Amino acid sequence: MSVDPWLTIVGLGEDGPDGLPHASRKALENAEVVMGAARHLSLLPQITAETVTWPVPYADGLTLLLKNRGRQTVVLASGDPFWHGAGGSLTKHLEPGEWRSLPAPSTMSLAAATLGWPLESTITMGLHAAPFARLRPHLANGARAIVTLRDGDAASDFAAWLTGIGFGASTLHVLEALGGPRQRIRQSAAQELAFTDITHPVSVAIEAQGGPALTTASGRADTFFENDGQITKRPVRALTLSALAPLPGEHLWDIGGGSGSIAIEWLLAHPRTRATSVEINADRAERIKANAASLGADRLKVVTGAAPEALAGLDAPDAIFIGGGISEEMLQTVWQQMPEGARLVANAVTLEAEVLLANWQAQNGGDLLRIELAHANPLGRKRGWKSAYPIVQWSVTK
Template identity: 80%
Template sequence: MSDNPWLTIVGLGEDGPDGLAPASLKALSEAEVVMGAARHLSLLPDLRCETIVWPVPFADGVPILMQQRGRKTVVLASGDPFWHGAGGSLTKLLDAGEWRSLPAPSTMALAAAVLGWPLEQTLTMGLHAAPFARLRPHLATGERAIVTLRDGAAVADFAAWLSDIGFGPSDLTVLEALGGPRARIRHTTANAMTLTEIAHPVSVALDAKGTDALPQASGRPDQFFDNDGQITKRPIRALTLSALAPLPGEHLWDIGGGSGSIAIEWLLAHPRTEATSVEINPERAARIRTNAANLGVDRLTVVTGAAPEALEGLAQPDAVFIGGGVSEGMLQTVWQNMPQGARLVANAVTLEAEVLLANWHSAHGGELLRIELAHANPLGRKRGWKSSYPIVQWSVIK
């Protein structure tokens, strides 16, 4: 970061210039142009330079900002620009010497100071421009989170969403315009949310209470995945995810997506994992998208088409799962497109597919595993074991 860049990102609190550090005041006094949301500009009414209202959506303002290169420019942001703010979006487009950031306390810091919640023990999330379901994997009784929301009306929507997924008893603290003269703090529960006239900017502190938490281990209950019967069942899914062994930043090809359960659990393993699910049936492909969105991993890419043709043009995988329709042609195409070090896991149910995997195991090594499961079922007035079809699983590193 340069001491004399053309762009300064100034974090602004709700008390306007009264809360700014000397360096931020100096940057504003020397600016040739100041860009910011209308609300931010209104907090600094005495600006003597050119002002530009940042348009909505946010991306539309970036080309306007870039046209100011070479002029002393200030961009106004809320609180800390690098805590769920504009800083990361802007600086990735610039060289290191072109910008500097002068932060103010973030909304999260102000909320934690009011609540007495240690930030290192509290989940913080920006939901002002993201679906509420991004929070879904983290919800469990006793978990605390502070989230930013789009506006006052979104608070009721957020409360209704929590109630719909079984977290209606959760305690909510609605925090409005923190750090300024309009600051207001009110309390409610998700299932009794009746607050009105909620001012922007708004955040909500959540103390979660509910009985339908999403387990953290691989092999989540099948009930979390809407399906038409085409799903890798929970025990097999747990073994499959263990063999796939997701790591941060890795990309999975899930071929024959079905309900999307494998790709979704891969994405739930870490926020930086990526996945592409390939599914030939358009109805199932739509269901995969819905399942992913409901479970907070809407970053899943779904390709509707038949493999191996549908694999053309996809980013290279770090791991591949073939869950349905395994064939010689499929394995040949996948193997050719996998980079060295990538992992392949294939599950087979039919005798023909089992022989195919045995042959590939003989040629390329890896591990061949036969999985046989039986469930206790009623047998007259007693119980007996009902066996499922055995699964043969081949896993290998290229």
């Protein structure tokens, strides 16, 4: 049985209802309750509906909204509610058929139309309630991005952050109140931004310049990861990520996280990948969190504790990496907890660990790979090869 929606999510531009399509204006005329931020409510003409200012914290507003279930209710949102907007957080609390959305042009669309940037080749991100570092993997010379920010102070903080990571030469287009009578657009290099009167709502378009950029290939430079020597080095990391073969939506267990480089690169492979890093050393666990945050992978979950005990209660993995502390007990526990179809990659350095992996490979199949690397080093007035310890890698699908 179809049910008429009691909730309408209306996208509102800075010119208020004047620029709204007929359906949005009609929804406002027929509403019993209108909810929205104070800024959005101030754009409306005199209306007969009860008005409710959306409170802070945001979650309290959801409680108020659901109390109106069954009454004709309008929630005001900026632009397109489902493009870095409030739509997704609202509708996950509702049943199909309870709501409808009437979008207006999004901030991203207005910015692209103003600057002449094709949206399909422009990075778009909502950073008004997210760390600036979410943009870090996308920054490279010539990259274009449009981001929403919390307020004018955040725009200055954003410019300082860009400068701090080497992208101070980037051109910033500071976009205020797009689409309305207060619209203002100004440009500055990030390292020179000195505007003190930036007003909300604000977004920033970036033409990136500087570096260093993060390569899109596995095996990023070791220098991106703060570490105390416990790190899977770049060439071995590239081979390990290739064996782990991350897919969108998959979850990795990184056992013996060290610097977090494996888990972080897993997360950089796709925005829907998930990862949990298990590290016994508390200092290293904190370092893993900091590395993840600085590289835009703050969704990494870090568990401080000893495996296999620390694995209890974790979400089931699609792939597992064991980079240190391999033991018979560890492999037994991991193998029992792995679901069918999950992948395991383990790297061994010691002879004892090599024997252990060889035995497990003989029993359970998979591939054994011996990795031997050497780097050119000074040898007197000439150069010679300095070999690293060989690594034996076992990769298997259960």
